[in-house]
Amino acid sequence: MTDTSSSPPAVSARPVAPQQLAWLRAELAGWTSEGIISEEQAARIASRYRSEHHARTGVGRVLLYLGAGFVGVGLIWLVAANLDQLSPLTRFATVAVLWLAFLVGGEALAARHASPPLVGAARLLAALGAGAVLFQAAQSLQVPAYEPRLVGLWSAGTLLHGYLTRSHMPFFVGLVTGVVWWFWQPVWDGADGLTVVLLLGAGAVLAASLAVLHDGRIDSFAWAWRTVGAGMALLALFAAAIPDIGADGIVWTTWLVVALVLAGLALLASLLTRPGVRALEPLGAVAVLVVATLIALWTTGTDTSQVDAADWAHAAVSVVAYVVLAVGLVALGTVRDNPALTWMAMAGLVVFTTFQSFAVFAPIVTGAWLFVVLGTVFLATGFLFDRARRQLAHALDDGSPAGTGAEGADR
Known part of the structure; x- marks a missing residue:
């Protein structure tokens, strides 16, 4: 034997x-x-x-996801069209049966270790079908289907599905609908510029805190939350720099308070459970929220034909804050191996600098000289970006204390 x-x-x-x-x-x-x-x-x-060529599987994956997306959106569209040929109960039952079939079918395929793209497509159908069920239930109960709370419920359900199954497609749908609800619900009560700035800043705090909480547990979800947080931080400072966006002051509403409380709870949880170097990330988002709010409350006037010292100071502070944030995101993207943060920071800085240049320099410098000024600004910021990125990458490769600490925090 x-x-x-x-x-x-x-x-x-x-x-x-x-x-x-x-x-x-x-x-x-x-x-x-x-x-x-x-x-x-x-x-x-x-x-x-073993070697796997992704060209063919990539095409199949794209086609499966596109097909699932079209079918899911088609279901929601059918609900929006009311399906007048059927009774409300029949409409709801039809949509609910389809959703359950997609939900059970996707998990059955996953249990049988079917092709990941096929499982992902089925789960995407289930996530989109959940929205169709909610909207159809609202119509059957004579509830307005255009209210943001339905989007919030849709987001909560698909996020729960994504976390229970550790699947990306329901999580992605829940993340997108959750971001939509985050802004739509508070603005539904009272829309003003400063509310948008506060929501962007608070969203950055919430997403950054959730990213830290997910590190080492569900890294792909952490990557998504971190990317959303970076985008909201960039948009918060961009919106805050718009002249007189906060001229009306803060208009407090119930949902705005709820959003700030949720961001605070997530921040507290990240600081208590993940102390040390990781705390710098959510605390940096808090700094963005505070700076963006202060810049938005700083009113200098909206007359672009006359640029005085206050306008120059407002633009200078806004640019410096945005450059600091962009450099911080480049460093974070290098440490966390997330190139999306670096590209977002560079693209955001280009758009922001162009906006500020036309707002401040255009009344003074016109024609070809304006492009010379813009080009000089871009060359200088590009040089500083590239130099900072190279130095940070070199420090991480050499195992310096900064690099070791950042990498050790992920383990």
């Missing part, structure tokens, strides 16, 4: 990109030649991975 007690358990090969597999094999060959590992160990490591 053969003794197989020492045989390693069979491990299914993990699909990786061809470039990654080629790099791994080159490294294994180098380690083997240096005597770090044996040829048998190298073969065992290489057997754990």
